[in-house]
Amino acid sequence: MQYIPNILFIIALAAGIGYFTLNIRKIIRNIKLGHQVDASDHTSERWGNVVRIALGQSKMVVRPIPGLLHIIVYVGFIIINIEVLEIIIDGIFGTHRVLSTVLPIGLYNFLIASFEILALLVLVGVILFWTRRNLQKLRRFWANEMKGWPKNDANYILYFEMVLMILFLTMNAADQQLQTLGAAHYVEAGSYPVSQFIVPFLDSFSEATLIAIERGAWWLHILGILVFLNYLYFSKHLHIILAFPNVYFGKVVPKGKFNNLDSVTNEVKMMMDPNVDPFAAPAEGASEAPAKFGASDVMDLSRIQLLSAYTCTECGRCTSECPANITGKKLSPRKIMMDTRDRLEEIGKNIDKNGEFKPDGKQLLDDYITREELWACTTCNACVEACPVSIDPLSIIMDMRQYLVMEQSAAPTELNVAMTNIENNGAPWPYNQMDRLNWKDEN
Amino acid sequence: MAEYMVQGKQPEVLFWVGCAGSFDDRAKKITKAFVKLLNKANVDFAVLGTEESCTGDPAKRAGNEFLFQMQAMTNIEVLNGYEIKKIVTACPHCFNTIKNEYPGLGGNYEIMHHTQFLKSLLEEGRLKVEGGKFKGKRITFHDPCYLGRANGEYEAPRDLLQKLEVELVEMKRCKSRGLCCGAGGAQMFKEPEPGNKDVNVERTEEALETEPKIIAAACPFCNTMMTDGVKAKSAEDSIQVLDVAEMIANAEDL
Numbered sequence: 025m026q027y028i029p030n031i032l033f034i035i036a037l038a039a040g041i042g043y044f045t046l047n048i049r050k051i052i053r054n055i056k057l058g059h060q061v062d063a064s065d066h067t068s069e070r071w072g073n074v075v076r077i078a079l080g081q082s083k084m085v086v087r088p089i090p091g092l093l094h095i096i097v098y099v100g101f102i103i104i105n106i107e108v109l110e111i112i113i114d115g116i117f118g119t120h121r122v123l124s125t126v127l128p129i130g131l132y133n134f135l136i137a138s139f140e141i142l143a144l145l146v147l148v149g150v151i152l153f154w155t156r157r158n159l160q161k162l163r164r165f166w167a168n169e170m171k172g173w174p175k176n177d178a179n180y181i182l183y184f185e186m187v188l189m190i191l192f193l194t195m196n197a198a199d200q201q202l203q204t205l206g207a208a209h210y211v212e213a214g215s216y217p218v219s220q221f222i223v224p225f226l227d228s229f230s231e232a233t234l235i236a237i238e239r240g241a242w243w244l245h246i247l248g249i250l251v252f253l254n255y256l257y258f259s260k261h262l263h264i265i266l267a268f269p270n271v272y273f274g275k276v277v278p279k280g281k282f283n284n285l286d287s288v289t290n291e292v293k294m295m296m297d298p299n300v301d302p303f304a305a306p307a308e309g310a311s312e313a314p315a316k317f318g319a320s321d322v323m324d325l326s327r328i329q330l331l332s333a334y335t336c337t338e339c340g341r342c343t344s345e346c347p348a349n350i351t352g353k354k355l356s357p358r359k360i361m362m363d364t365r366d367r368l369e370e371i372g373k374n375i376d377k378n379g380e381f382k383p384d385g386k387q388l389l390d391d392y393i394t395r396e397e398l399w400a401c402t403t404c405n406a407c408v409e410a411c412p413v414s415i416d417p418l419s420i421i422m423d424m425r426q427y428l429v430m431e432q433s434a435a436p437t438e439l440n441v442a443m444t445n446i447e448n449n450g451a452p453w454p455y456n457q458m459d460r461l462n463w464k465d466e467n
Numbered sequence: 468m469a470e471y472m473v474q475g476k477q478p479e480v481l482f483w484v485g486c487a488g489s490f491d492d493r494a495k496k497i498t499k500a501f502v503k504l505l506n507k508a509n510v511d512f513a514v515l516g517t518e519e520s521c522t523g524d525p526a527k528r529a530g531n532e533f534l535f536q537m538q539a540m541t542n543i544e545v546l547n548g549y550e551i552k553k554i555v556t557a558c559p560h561c562f563n564t565i566k567n568e569y570p571g572l573g574g575n576y577e578i579m580h581h582t583q584f585l586k587s588l589l590e591e592g593r594l595k596v597e598g599g600k601f602k603g604k605r606i607t608f609h610d611p612c613y614l615g616r617a618n619g620e621y622e623a624p625r626d627l628l629q630k631l632e633v634e635l636v637e638m639k640r641c642k643s644r645g646l647c648c649g650a651g652g653a654q655m656f657k658e659p660e661p662g663n664k665d666v667n668v669e670r671t672e673e674a675l676e677t678e679p680k681i682i683a684a685a686c687p688f689c690n691t692m693m694t695d696g697v698k699a700k701s702a703e704d705s706i707q708v709l710d711v712a713e714m715i716a717n718a719e720d721l
Contacts, residue, residue: 280617
């Protein structure tokens with residue numbers, strides 16, 4: 025009988041981690057629907073970015089207030105995980121505050137005290153985040169694409185974190201009171217700079233009630249963490265894991281450098297080579313259909329772009345810096361990322377159901393991202409610069425423009441005129457190439 | 468350039484004029500101002516003239532990779548044919564394309580934006596810039612996206628303005644957070660999508676908040692957009708939009 029809690033704990037832990045692993049594998053499978061890109065270059069610069077941008081949060085503090093609040097929650101999240109380690113060991117082996125018997129008591133007290141302070145700071149940070157979203161109504165949190173689920177999702181995450189921190193502090197407060205009462209199993213350990221202020225409220229409770237509170241808070245805390253872990257996949261919150269690989273794979277060349285399509289290079293080279301026989305039969309084995317230019321659906325995007333779609337946490341810094349969005353156009357770089365993820369998830373579900381992807385008559389272009397959005401982009405790179413986790417929404421816009429122009433010849437009329445001019449007279453305007461040097465003799 | 472080749476000479480630098488600098492009446496003034504400075508500093512330069520063609524930037528950003536690469540390879544053949552090593556251009560779009568996208572197609576050159584080149588002339592003492600008529604004037608600088616964010620050059624144009632001893636006032640959004648003028652990504656050649664404002668008007672309003680006498684630009688397209696913005700705000704009588712090169716040339720009354 026006495027092992028029932030241990031067994032229940034192990035089952036909960038296994039179920040929590042198991043289901044999470046299952047979903048992570050789904051994410052990996054979905055990301056692999058994209059085409060492979062070589063990112064084996066610039067290794068040291070990439071690691072540097074991970075340290076600076078992901079670990080060091082360098083881009084978060086560009087906006088000091090949310091940046092600072094985010095650092096508090098982030099540091100709190102990482103450090104408090106040491107406490108989760110203790111909870112897991114205690115849960116499996118039925119011990120209580122096991123680290124206090126392993127670590128020097130001074131260090132243990134210091135750790136618990138710092139967890140408590142961080143928990144309080146996280147609580148305050150999360151409450152301020154909530155007020156920014158819901159009371160202050162910052163524009164970037166009230167954009168069109170944030171209506172409904174995305175808005176609720178963000179708030180659920182904040183509520184989760186608030187509840188987890190309150191449970192943690194309540195657990196510690198009850199523990200203190202039990203230590204004072206000298207209850208069995210409750211070793212005297214820990215230093216409680218924050219939860220000591222909750223203790224007076226527990227004064228009148230009996231030992232049994234206190235044990236119930238302490239155990240209740242302990243269980244709810246760890247179960248809450250397991251539920252939260254599994255909520256990640258369904259929420260926009262995967263950035264707490266994916267930000268690191270995404271920053272690693274982020275752009276390491278100048279932002280103005282757009283990829284040159286190799287498939288096009290080969291064709292252009294052939295066209296310009298006088299030795300190519302235009303009537304030559306294709307070589308053996310070269311019968312594969314020519315690659316599609318650009319992207320009309322998520323399978324045409326790269327794995328890095330798809331990883332980015334899962335990484336995006338919908339903070340909207342990109343959108344709030346976007347000149348098109350600022351001036352009331354439909355384009356929102358954040359929506360580009362959200363649409364990409366939604367479409368990828370839809371395809372993932374399709375695969376879950378059918379074993380492989382069965383065409384569903386939908387695609388990313390038009391069904392999710394409209395042409396009007398794509399053509400509003402000035403390619404200014406403000407969104408890329410703004411993203412705290414190195415997402416490049418511009419690259420998706422460019423790939424989709426390539427599809428529109430090269431596969432569908434569906435550029436806006438004025439652009440077709442400009443491109444015809446470039447083709448015929450080497451300038452986007454209808455001037456004669458021979459007049460290029462006229463400025464020399466003008467005054 | 469062909470003349471240099473005939474004489475078996477190599478210029479110190481090739482001036483890539485760009486389409487705007489060649490054809491647009493406003494941008495031609497920038498071209499001429501920059502040439503005056505090159506002459507003053509005794510820079511031995513050449514232009515491709517009628518052999519120059521669009522770098523392909525607007526085609527590429529519009530999604531026409533095919534046309535871009537056709538343009539790029541044609542240009543690269545011409546440049547490589549003349550054994551060009553060093554290029555300077557007054558257009559950040561040409562600069563970005565030649566710097567970042569030509570190497571992958573066989574075009575490797577040392578390329579500088581004209582503000583970087585002028586700065587190097589100053590540092591070598593070949594060109595002297597003094598305050599002249601802009602001394603103490605309130606001036607704000609608009610960062611071109613393809614010079615700033617795209618290639619990380621924020622300081623060269625500002626250094627030149629400092630040399631003119633102007634009172635440089637920054638806009639709310641500047642440097643890496645500078646707002647686009649609205650011309651990039653081939654927007655220059657089409658009407659904007661429906662919205663509640665034009666990007667250039669938004670940016671001009673921001674510039675006007677600094678109460679400048681001059682809005683300094685470093686890109687022919689930004690120049691056009693900001694000039695139009697100033698007109699839209701009916702401020703063209705009190706505020707000028709000038710390229711940094713024009714300011715230096717004007718300061719000296721060249």
